[in-house]
Amino acid sequence: MREVVVTGVGAVTPLGVGARTLHERWTAGASGIAGGEAACTDFDPLDTLTRKEARRADRFSQLAVAAAAEAVADAGWEDELPCAPDRVGCIIGTGIGGLGTFESNHEELLGRGPAAVSPLSVPLMMGNAGAGTLAMRHGLLGPCFGVVSACAAGANAIGAAARTIQVGDADAVLTGGSEAVLTPLARASFAALDAVSKTGESRPFDARRDGFVMGEGAGVLVLEEAQAARARGAQILGWVRGYGATCDAHHLTAPDPQGAGAARAILAALADAGIEAGDLVYVNAHGTSTPLNDRSETLALKTALGADAYGVPVSSTKSAIGHLLGAAGAVEAIATLLALRDHVAPPTLGWAEEDEGLDLDYVPTARPLTIEDGDRVLGLSNSFGFGGHNAALVLEAT
Amino acid sequence: MSSTTVTAERVEQVVYQALESFGADPAEFSREATFEQLDVDSLDLAELSQIAEEEFGVPLKGDDVKGIRTVGDAIDLIVSRA
Numbered sequence: 001m002r003e004v005v006v007t008g009v010g011a012v013t014p015l016g017v018g019a020r021t022l023h024e025r026w027t028a029g030a031s032g033i034a035g036g037e038a039a040c041t042d043f044d045p046l047d048t049l050t051r052k053e054a055r056r057a058d059r060f061s062q063l064a065v066a067a068a069a070e071a072v073a074d075a076g077w078e079d080e081l082p083c084a085p086d087r088v089g090c091i092i093g094t095g096i097g098g099l100g101t102f103e104s105n106h107e108e109l110l111g112r113g114p115a116a117v118s119p120l121s122v123p124l125m126m127g128n129a130g131a132g133t134l135a136m137r138h139g140l141l142g143p144c145f146g147v148v149s150a151c152a153a154g155a156n157a158i159g160a161a162a163r164t165i166q167v168g169d170a171d172a173v174l175t176g177g178s179e180a181v182l183t184p185l186a187r188a189s190f191a192a193l194d195a196v197s198k199t200g201e202s203r204p205f206d207a208r209r210d211g212f213v214m215g216e217g218a219g220v221l222v223l224e225e226a227q228a229a230r231a232r233g234a235q236i237l238g239w240v241r242g243y244g245a246t247c248d249a250h251h252l253t254a255p256d257p258q259g260a261g262a263a264r265a266i267l268a269a270l271a272d273a274g275i276e277a278g279d280l281v282y283v284n285a286h287g288t289s290t291p292l293n294d295r296s297e298t299l300a301l302k303t304a305l306g307a308d309a310y311g312v313p314v315s316s317t318k319s320a321i322g323h324l325l326g327a328a329g330a331v332e333a334i335a336t337l338l339a340l341r342d343h344v345a346p347p348t349l350g351w352a353e354e355d356e357g358l359d360l361d362y363v364p365t366a367r368p369l370t371i372e373d374g375d376r377v378l379g380l381s382n383s384f385g386f387g388g389h390n391a392a393l394v395l396e397a398t
Numbered sequence: 399m400s401s402t403t404v405t406a407e408r409v410e411q412v413v414y415q416a417l418e419s420f421g422a423d424p425a426e427f428s429r430e431a432t433f434e435q436l437d438v439d440s441l442d443l444a445e446l447s448q449i450a451e452e453e454f455g456v457p458l459k460g461d462d463v464k465g466i467r468t469v470g471d472a473i474d475l476i477v478s479r480a
Binding site: 051053115116120123 | 421441448451
């Protein structure tokens with residue numbers, strides 16, 4: 001079976017521009033949340049795109065372009081692709097795509113009529129714009145499409161990319177997720193659902209949690225077939241060892257309260273990786289800070305990992321950067337991999353009050369991972385989306 | 399009824415402004431400059447058509463735009479239809 005390695009990562013998040021920036025600042029306990037939201041305030045599209053290119057991209061695509069530029073440079077692809085362009089794919093997840101473009105053009109439609117709607121509206125709105133734009137920028141001619149599964153999209157995209165390499169449809173794939181929905185409609189929609197925190201605080205697993213904090217950003221990974229990557233002398237950051245994807249088929253927004261679908265995804269990922277629960281040294285939770293998810297996810301971890309659930313640190317990136325929705329699965333996979341490489345468990349910021357039944361080790365303060373000689377550095381990253389979409393990734397650091 | 403007086407000068411001004419907003423380099427603007435040289439593509443021309451309709455009440459259809467190659471072609475087309 002062909003193995004899948006990670007040779008480059010890039011991210012733009014509320015903690016700043018850069019994957020390592022995300023990791024360092026999160027580990028240090030910094031928060032990118034302000035005023036009840038998590039925006040990419042350090043991000044300037046014109047740092048990476050020309051004015052013309054920026055016009056041709058909704059913010060969600062702009063974020064993806066910047067994250068991809070970093071990942072591709074990290075992988076050493078800048079001068080040339082590692083293989084023939086038709087052997088390189090591009091698979092990018094998103095929750096909703098170009099919502100900002102949708103909203104502004106809808107305003108034009110209502111205010112000034114159909115003739116005022118921009119010819120650019122469809123190409124910028126479409127959920128596949130992230131994938132298409134990245135493929136154009138980097139000359140990628142292999143399998144290329146968007147992945148749509150709400151908060152699991154980024155993880156499902158990585159899973160799809162790994163499978164694409166494993167079956168031999170590509171030898172390398174640029175993959176990840178992007179989301180930019182800090183817009184009036186999205187804010188109102190999530191608020192109407194009562195899904196967002198009224199206190200503006202993201203405190204996953206804490207008894208006082210009251211909803212998630214909306215965020216934006218993008219995470220992009222360069223995945224390559226392992227032997228070819230080694231042959232070209234690529235830096236190997238780690239491996240995508242396992243992927244599990246399931247559905248709750250329970251409710252449009254609420255997870256299965258028993259976490260059964262999530263548990264199956266975790267077990268599938270472990271089996272795919274050929275490892276036992278006890279082999280994990282760290283778990284990056286979906287950990288949205290909603291009353292429902294954090295409870296069902298805790299149950300899912302106990303079901304899937306058994307007693308080993310109590311012996312592994314479980315922390316949530318969302319405590320520091322809020323919920324990046326379609327980008328979350330990818331940004332968090334990157335955060336997980338960098339934490340594993342650094343042998344550290346980053347913190348679940350703000351966790352202080354234990355909730356009944358939520359009694360795992362949620363890492364209120366960052367600390368070193370327990371890794372014995374000869375242990376493999378293996379981590380689990382969970383992502384569960386509205387609609388009951390569960391995705392679990394097992395990542396291993398070199 | 400056009401919303402503004404259609405002189406060649408005014409049309410040129412609006413066209414140049416539009417091209418600059420699309421990201422083209424004003425230093426390269428002239429009647430002879432081709433859209434290819436300016437990196438102006440079909441999506442840009444679709445936007446230009448929209449602007450022409452809004453400014454001058456001149457609706458440009460897909461067929462009209464197919465034949466134009468230079469900035470001058472666009473200006474002349476708009477003026478002729480006004």
